[in-house]
Amino acid sequence: MSNMAEHAGIPQSIEAEQAVLGALLRVNDAVDKMGDLQAKHFVREDHRAIYSEIMRLVMAGQPADPISVWAGLEARGGAHIQGLGPYLNQLAQTVPSAANVGKYVAIVVDRALLRGVMHVADSINGLAQNTKGRSADEILDAMQTMVTSLAERRVRNEPKMIREILGSVVDGISDRAEGRAFAMATGIPSVDRLFNGGLRPGQLVIVAGRPSMGKTALTSDIGLNMAENYSVLNFSMEMEGQEIASRALANRGRVALSSILGEIRPDDSAAWAGVTAGVVKLDDIRFAIDDTPAITLLELRMKAKAWKRRHGLHVIIVDYLGLMTGGEGEKRHEQIGSYSRGLKALAKELGVAVIALAQLNRQVEGRPDKRPMLSDLRDSGEIEQDADIVMLVHRPEMYEPENEDVRGYAEVLVRKQRSGSLGDIPLRFEGATCRFEQWTGGTPSPAAPRGRGRERFEP
Structure with missing residues (x-):
């Protein structure tokens, strides 16, 4: 058996480990109370081996008692099995009861986490002392990754009978009937109608399009609309804060962006009045900008969590997925997939809606019908899988x-919506003020071929 002295001075509870194993040996059904306990959480090697063998037997539908567990361990061999036969009997006989096994499991997991903290601290110290050519920022990123990985402990989510869930479903029906549904309106009526009132916490919304189609303008317009009632945080890796603020001023003040970025004549009272009106409107909304270039998912998570803690947060905009860095995997599509998974997890964790921009590949350029499809999403099909809503922006005039x-005609093609219908939303794009509005009138000619089974949402 493992030498107890080798574990001296580190967080541990040998008694709790023994109690867990003894309870499992006496009552195999205690496996239902193990939660997220894993073999690696035990400090002693022989305890890890015993726990793994018990779980193997129980999952195979076989009894796990001192005799069967010993037989399995002996068949596998290893230095740690010496003297385990009598020890297994001792474990089963000395545990007072299996009733409190959940408390013992919590102690074992807690001590394992503390050991993990010590290991991360030692690793961070080693990184600082031996950089191996890495910059301080790279060391900091590695440190944050280790700490975040350690902190991401999954909370056990027990199954529930459907009758337990129906209560909240009925409450939601009542809220919607009485106008109290928590859907965050985007400020574009036809979009809100298709989305049953607007966006909801926990959703990942992908807005995709080819370059210069207006996807940044659309998401910024939506973000500014929503910021009148909710807290919005915009992560922009493509534009600097001043450019985003200039676009926002043009949008809210209805002043041409070219005038704001260029020169407004002193006698142009209409333009100056628009600037003043825009400043007043922007002063009253909660729209924050972070223009950190090439941000990592970890940095984004930490900043979003801190912002929510200090200012509240309802909507996150990420512009755009392709400019993020530090993703998992060596291939680009694997990294992009890790970003979309991470943003979906963040939306659920923080209870916010995440709007992420994505590029479409060049295949659309070679087709007679230039209207994009889901398959045009660039770099990763996982984006489509992770998203709750996918909106494709198309402007025929391009x-x-x-x-x-x-001229000015734009379509938002909703090609995925988990909890709603699909459809094509006609809009008018005012390029000078970076603004999207309702389209009035019929479909401009020549009309592009429309997909089957798609509903057209008129303003």
Whole structure:
């Protein structure tokens, strides 16, 4: 058996480990109370081996008692099995009761976490002393990754009978019937109708399009609308804060962006009045900007959690997935997939809606019908899997610049919605003020072929 002295001075509870193993040997059904306990949580090697063998037998539907566990361990061999036969009997006989096994499990997991903290602290110290050519920022990122990984302990979520869940479902029906549903309106009526009132906490919304289609303008417009009632945090890796603020001023003040970025004549009273009105409107909303370039998912998580703690948070905008760094995997599509998974997890963890921008690949350029499809999502099909809503932005005038009929016409093609219908939303894009509004009138000609089974949402 393992030498107890080798574990001296580290967080441990040998008694709790013995109590867990003894309870399992006496009552195999105690396995239902193990929660997230794993073999690695035991400090002693022989205890890890015993726990693994018990779980193997129970999962196979076989009895796990001192004799069967010993037989399995002996068949596998190893230095740690010496003297385990009598020890297994001792474990089963000395545990007073299996009733409190849940408390013993919590102690074992707690001590394992404390040992993990010590290990991370030692590793961080080693990184600082031996950088191996890495910069301080790279060391800090590695440190944050280790700490976050250690902190991400899954809370056990027990199954519930459907009757226990129906109560909240009925409450939601009542709230919607009485106008109290917690859907955050985007400020664009046709979008809100298709989304049953707006966006909801926990959702990951992907807004995708080819370059210059207006996906940044659309998400910024939605974010500014929502910031009148909710707290919005915009992570922009493509534009600096001043450029985003200038676009917002043009949007809210209805002043041409070219005038704001250029020069407004002293006698242009309309433009100056618009600037003043825009400043007043922006002063009253909760719209924050973080323009950290090439941000990692970990940095984004930490900043979002801190912002929510200090200021409250309802909506996160990420512009855009392709510019994030530090993802898991060596291939680009694996990294992009890790970002979308992480953002979906963050949306659920913080109870916020996350709007993330994504690029479409060039395949759309080679088709007669330029309207994008889900398969055009660039770098990773996992984006489609993780998203609750996928909106594809399409502006025909980008392909038909001489066609006056499609000037300013834009479509938001909703090609995925977990809890709602799909549809095509016609909008008007005012490029000068970076603003999207309702489209009035019929579909401009020539009409692009429409997909089957899609509902067209008129304003």
